[in-house]
């Protein structure tokens with residue numbers, strides 16, 4: 588995975604989150620405390636500014652992901668700041684393992700996403716089916732791993748990953764939340780899309796779009 592791909596992804600993610608800030612916040616207002624879009628926009632905007640100003644690493648996927656993880660942990664706040672921060676740090680560690688030539692790009696991104704998702708599950712003590720970001724991320728990493736095994740091209744593999752994340756996010760609507768703030772609502776959380784699942788799907792779609800040049 589190239590540093591250029593990661594940098595382009597982080598910048599596109601920041602602009603998509605800024606555009607979806609109110610939507611993500613409205614989703615969180617329904618079943619949480621209404622700050623998810625605000626939280627993420629604060630962190631990703633800060634990240635984009637720091638990268639643009641040359642305050643972060645200028646190359647290398649691992650150093651860029653680690654810098655992003657530190658910045659997101661330090662600026663986002665809320666549950667999602669800690670969880671996405673940890674995810675980015677885990678992805679950074681995963682891409683640092685082995686020479687750049689080990690495995691295909693798809694397999695290397697799949698391994699990084701697997702490490703990120705495992706990091707969220709460990710920190711959040713959560714698993715799919717609890718109406719969280721993991722309901723988007725776990726099917727997404729499974730789709731990406733299947734695409735890697737099938738030898739799919741990078742852009743196709745990442746599109747399948749993003750499609751699986753979208754479907755997983757939509758499928759949170761009928762679930763009862765059992766983790767995070769939304770769990771305080773119990774059955775009243777039914778009928779609402781989980782904001783963290785929506786933002787995870789957005790972040791993975793941005794990665795797919797960067798890889799396909801969209």
Ligand code: ADP
Pocket residue numbers: 615619620621622623626627664665666667668670707710711712713718719720721766767768781782783784
């Ligand atoms: P907060 O709940 O602290 O206000 P945010 O609103 O930024 O934080 O993020 C809420 C999102 O975080 C939820 O929609 C959910 O997807 C995710 N989340 C919360 N707790 C957990 C957890 N234990 N495991 C995984 N994801 C979680």
Ligand code: MG
Pocket residue numbers: 615619620621622623665768
């Ligand atoms: Mg919130």
